[in-house]
Amino acid sequence: MIKVAILGVGLMGGSLALCFKGKPNVYVIGHSNNPLSMDKYMKSNVVDHATTSMQEAADNADFIFLCVPVGQLESYFKQLSELKLKAGCIVTDVGSTKASIVAYAAQVALKGAYFIGGHPMAGSERSGVEAATAHLYENAFYVLSPAPHTPPEVYQRLVDLLSYTKANIIQLDAESHDEIVGAISHLPHMIAVALVNQIAGYNESNDLYQILAAGGFRDITRIANSDPIIWRDILLNNKKVVLKLLQDWGLAMEQFKLSIEADDGGAIEQQFESARTFRSKLPERRKGMLNAMFDVYVDVPDHPGVIGQIATLLGSNRVNLSNIQINESREDVPGILRLSFHNELDMDRAMELLKPEYSIHQ
Numbered sequence: 001m002i003k004v005a006i007l008g009v010g011l012m013g014g015s016l017a018l019c020f021k022g023k024p025n026v027y028v029i030g031h032s033n034n035p036l037s038m039d040k041y042m043k044s045n046v047v048d049h050a051t052t053s054m055q056e057a058a059d060n061a062d063f064i065f066l067c068v069p070v071g072q073l074e075s076y077f078k079q080l081s082e083l084k085l086k087a088g089c090i091v092t093d094v095g096s097t098k099a100s101i102v103a104y105a106a107q108v109a110l111k112g113a114y115f116i117g118g119h120p121m122a123g124s125e126r127s128g129v130e131a132a133t134a135h136l137y138e139n140a141f142y143v144l145s146p147a148p149h150t151p152p153e154v155y156q157r158l159v160d161l162l163s164y165t166k167a168n169i170i171q172l173d174a175e176s177h178d179e180i181v182g183a184i185s186h187l188p189h190m191i192a193v194a195l196v197n198q199i200a201g202y203n204e205s206n207d208l209y210q211i212l213a214a215g216g217f218r219d220i221t222r223i224a225n226s227d228p229i230i231w232r233d234i235l236l237n238n239k240k241v242v243l244k245l246l247q248d249w250g251l252a253m254e255q256f257k258l259s260i261e262a263d264d265g266g267a268i269e270q271q272f273e274s275a276r277t278f279r280s281k282l283p284e285r286r287k288g289m290l291n292a293m294f295d296v297y298v299d300v301p302d303h304p305g306v307i308g309q310i311a312t313l314l315g316s317n318r319v320n321l322s323n324i325q326i327n328e329s330r331e332d333v334p335g336i337l338r339l340s341f342h343n344e345l346d347m348d349r350a351m352e353l354l355k356p357e358y359s360i361h362q
């Protein structure tokens with residue numbers, strides 16, 4: 001039996017647990033410091049067993065996943081280093097930053113066990129085991145940062161287990177990881193939060209801001225809804241990288257300001273042109289980026305019953321729909337109904353079925 005211990009069964013840990021639970025020869029144990037979580041873990045059916053004892057979770061485990069906020073990783077790692085672990089056990093984490101935990105692991109030895117840093121680049125603005133899903137990692141990139149002396153067969157053992165997530169494994173050193181992920185994930189989260197708070201400030205004297213912000217603004221600020229503790233820890237942990245990125249961001253905003261002050265239309269156009277060129281080269285989301293959702297937009301006539309018709313058409317053809325959203329405003333979205341699917345196959349099949357009757361966009 002392969003024993004997999006998940007320490008911290010929230011969005012990420014719970015989703016990993018769901019990928020492993022029920023697989024041949026796999027036993028999943030979930031750990032929380034909070035006794036009240038035991039019942040929740042068992043009721044959500046994500047683990048085979050739940051415990052508040054780290055000793056019990058780690059005892060004889062083949063794999064231990066640290067799925068707690070970044071600020072807790074070192075303390076959890078330290079506690080594991082004081083336990084007797086199974087020889088050859090692989091300890092890994094899912095933290096959004098890699099340099100500090102990889103450096104810590106290089107200093108604090110795990111008796112007979114190996115540490116390989118990890119970061120599944122999939123997730124959402126939601127948190128907690130209630131938001132966990134077995135599909136979260138499908139097609140997403142999953143970064144692994146092994147130490148230089150990690151034996152290849154140990155690395156391969158982790159890759160083999162992670163095949164249950166259906167993620168694309170990519171090996172990257174911890175420093176490069178933090179620089180790149182700082183830019184593509186940490187900076188956008190700060191921008192989204194600052195943007196929402198700026199508009200919230202204006203809204204205090206006129207609530208039309210909030211009312212008119214239902215469409216595009218809502219979409220581009222989705223990540224501002226992310227968990228405050230998780231993000232406090234990420235930003236403080238990736239301090240050096242994030243401060244440099246904020247400096248560059250300030251310069252970029254200053255550039256806009258100067259162009260507008262000087263009525264320099266050419267410079268503004270140039271900014272939009274270069275952004276459009278780079279953005280059009282981004283890989284499509286369906287090939288696996290930060291969100292494991294596959295979305296299509298449908299332009300539907302605004303009459304009751306149409307959602308039912310679409311849901312019935314998809315359901316009767318066994319196409320699994322993960323979410324339907326009605327856009328309150330058409331601004332900035334290609335259709336009024338957003339249909340989300342867990343995988344590309346379902347999305348493509350849905351498009352085939354809907355195309356004859358509706359106008360579809362991606």
Ligand SMILES: NC(=O)C1=CN([C@@H]2O[C@H](COP(=O)(O)OP(=O)(O)OC[C@H]3O[C@@H](n4cnc5c(N)ncnc54)[C@H](O)[C@@H]3O)[C@@H](O)[C@H]2O)C=CC1
Nearest residue numbers: 008009010011012067068069070094095096123124127128
């Ligand atoms: N949310 C996301 O989309 C992604 C998060 N991550 C990383 O995954 C890790 C876990 O994040 P999520 O699963 O999103 O968070 P979550 O809030 O859903 O789960 C966190 C888990 O850690 C436990 N925990 C233990 N000590 C804690 C403490 N002192 N404060 C708060 N919670 C504590 C909680 O009980 C919970 O089970 C974090 O290190 C985060 O950086 C990585 C990729 C994506």
Ligand SMILES: O=C(O)C(=O)Cc1ccc(O)cc1
Nearest residue numbers: 096121122123124125290291
């Ligand atoms: O919701 C989104 O789009 C995200 O950006 C989720 C996310 C959050 C933290 C990570 O380290 C990786 C992915």
